[in-house]
Amino acid sequence: MNLRTPVTLVLAAATVLGLAACRDSRTDTATAGGTDHVRIMVGGIDKVIYLPAKLADQLGYFSEQGVTVDLATQQAGVSAENSLISGDVQGVVGFYDHTIDLQTKGKCLESVVQLANIPGEVEMVSPAQAGTIRSAADFKGRKLGVTDLGSSTDFLTQYLGQQHGLKAGTDFTEVKAGAGSTFVASLENGQIDAGMTTDPTVAQLVSSGKGKVLLDMRTEEGTKAALGGLYPASSLYMTCDYVNAHKPVVQKLANALVKTLKFISSHSGAEIAAKMPADYAGNDKALYEKSIGDTKSMFNSDGKMPSAGAANVLNVLSQFSPNVKGKKDSVRLAETYTTEFVDQASA
Template sequence: MRFTRSVALLAVPVLGLGLVAGCRDSRTQAAGGSDSASSNETVKIMVGGIDKVIYLPAKLTEQLGYFKKEGVNVQLLTEPAGAQAENVLISGDVQGVVGFYDHTVDLQAKGKCIESVAQLAKVPGEVEVVATAKAGQITSPKDFAGKKLGVTSPGSSTDFLTRYLATVNGVDPGAYSTVKAGAGQTFIAAIDNGGIDAGMTTDPTVAQLTSTGKAKVMIDMRTEEGTKAALGGLYPASSLYMDCAYVAAHKQTVQKVVNAFVRTMRWISAHSADEIAAKMPADYAAGNPQLYTQSVKDSMTMFTADGVMPADGPKTVLNVLKAFSPNVKPKADTIDLAKTYTTEFVSKAPKSADAS
């Protein structure tokens, strides 16, 4: 979408000019183990595509004023792909990422400790769409061989899920072409110009493609039923994840941020798609408010009501990753899922912080 590009461009000077201090905050403060200055600290959170409906809670929390009400200064930045968002967290340029939980498992296999502190979604919210002109040729992942498949970027969660769907359906991931298609207008353009035959994306891109007849839905992981059918269980996806050392050293700050997110999750569960869409920036609708509202409606059941990790969800994620991931597969038996997420902060979120 146009807005994704503009926000990303706006974020660049912030990253370029201010992240030296950000690196110092997330690394040296963590080493010092003190949270005494938490009230004055800015928490930079990178969102893996801030205008995607799957990550809607991040911007909605800001729009509702919950970060300010919790007394924490949060700066939201955006990066269209989760793999890049993950990288800026590892480098210490931001303190948190709103992205897919599966990155915490993948990173543990690489020797890094990253944990989800608030689980925003219990299913991916991802959809495998097929260009209408190719719909007769691609009816399931069994047909992926020889095709051009779009993902946001290599190493992203859409890449992970696409590789899994291919593998369990008897297609080697090397038998199809992985195309970096991004999201929003870049993904739509890839469908339009034949750059991809099919691909994995989210709302509002899905709504834009299907409403115009450019693509058809093949696999729908916006619902629990669709996710279980595709992946064998719930697949906790959108989350707020942070470096374990930062979390341990900044518990007061993390608690405030989590309180704000939990309050938003309760607000979402108590309001309609129309009410939710009305709170979001007008630019997110890309000139079609009705379509944007529909995309929110189609996806909103994916969200948790309280920020709590769904039972057995992490196990599903590990099962998916170890089926194809060269990083996770050889270390699957040593992965400690208990270190990839924590319920410490969501369990302490004030009950009085219900939707208001």
Template sequence: MKLNRRARAAVGLAAAAAATIAVTGCHTQGSDASDAKAGGTDKVTIMVGGLDKIIYLPAQLTQSLGYFKDQGVDVKLLTQPSGANAENALIAGQVEAVVGFYDHTQVMQAKGKCLESVVQFANVPGEAEMVAAQQADTIKSAADFKGKKAGVTSPGSSTDYLTQYFTAKAGVTTKDYTTVTAGAGQTFISAMQKGGIDAGMTTDPTITTLEQKKAGQVLFDMRTEAGTRKALGGLYPASSLYMSCDYVNQHKETVQKLANAFVKTLGYIHDHSAAEIAAKMPTDMKGGDDTLYTSAMNSSKGMFTTDGKMDGDGAANVLKVLSFANPDLKGKADSIDLSKTYTTQFVDKADSAS
């Protein structure tokens, strides 16, 4: 994918540095089987497109609740600053699975690779397009992005895809604005405060932090079903657990264990308050501010599914959105087989067993 005038200065460097962080240990898929046993326990490494992002909270929460261990799976969670980087780790064979956006499965099918979502955490993006406080009077819609600097987590990320969609719908091309790799979290906040970006797409707790600091305000809010339907014309299944189709077919028992654990976590999210959920998360993932994190969790908690199942109409809407603006899918929508981009067979069994 080509975007114009990419900014690769300090903002991008900071995000790239974060890409090497391993939260719970390193594991590389090599000659040993990816579901190798350690004392009878399956070993799986999952790359997360930002462990501190609330949209991907089920990954760490499942670990904290001990649900992976209960299923007999030794899961190592690694982190990358964006979903695109996490996807690259999967394609390179460095990990067995990714917690990232479902839309990557469609884009990669257009490129001849088969990825499959096996647990759908959310049917909305859980993101918002934020406008810097100093630009609030000049950026009122996507049409106002001309001549501006638009932040995304990284090129080829879901924030990049959606930014292209909003601007294209408004008649603005990628040549009309500068795409900036702004990363996430404090990197994104700093970029917005210091004028590195005029607007940008991000997630909670970054959204709530910017609002509380009065450093940015929401332009498009896709943390709720209503906001997502308004912005994208329908649901947009996003945060998910996805793997290569080959891995899913060859390791069904391990995949089922992961699905069992994640579906149980989704039930926990549904049945507990934001404060109770926040209390289970590691302190360093909450940015040292429990109150702010709980507030952000409360704003985003409703986006998670209760059963991990894909919304079929939502999957079709993702394809509609991507094929409108994404270069990899323009003119190829009819060639994409959605049935190969996700499966509910594992969550169906997990749900019936609960």
């Protein structure tokens, strides 16, 4: 079953093409009618780890704040990040670690709403390899799937291997496996032995018997066991210049997203799924509800960044990101996130 339907793909492609014709993100975001207009790229809009963005839109929380939000999608966070840097969009819903990575390249980005304190990622293994790959210690000689080279799943996979003395490129091979049906096909066809992905792909693999859970970072306990601490991931991040020039707009986005996080924490997976576009569930509504239920505990309820978690992200990147390696001490961590807007939203 493919939970990402052709309709979703067509709509996403149309949105991305439309963004190319839009004006630069550094221009004024107010429309002629006075309503604020913001374009946000999501690193996989149908991934449950980024669910708050679409859910806020579905619940009407953005419009309630007087802001029109256009949501587009790229299947890898590194691609979404490029859309922000090029000025095609004003914000990205993606992994927080990109703000650190890009600071070392002279770019100032900051997380304005931290949606989750853990990655929500799961290392899946094919049934054929489950008997011999029982932990990251067994990665040696294996082909491991990541969303894209240079992506957050790339860095996390390298970190997991390093904990057992294994090095990417030497001891194991990372393969770009994408997400959704592309990832499923890669695992099923033996192009990868194991790989990192998220719900609803995880739920699809488990229910179909095409994959088994090896490492689960959808919970704080699982994340701490795998990564030695919290790893703040899903967030809304924007350029520092945009945030400083459009604080009222950013505050509206924060208000909407914090309200959405509270909705998630107080509703079941089935109740949340009922608010999402019907095509996100594909042809298995129950499985989609389960995937949300299995993952929703990853989201925090206030949008705040845990400072110790941010430090742990820097520690991981300093070992495996080509941009951050050797520059850990020069990273100004406090400039990669702010709680100014979520503090006000909670107040």
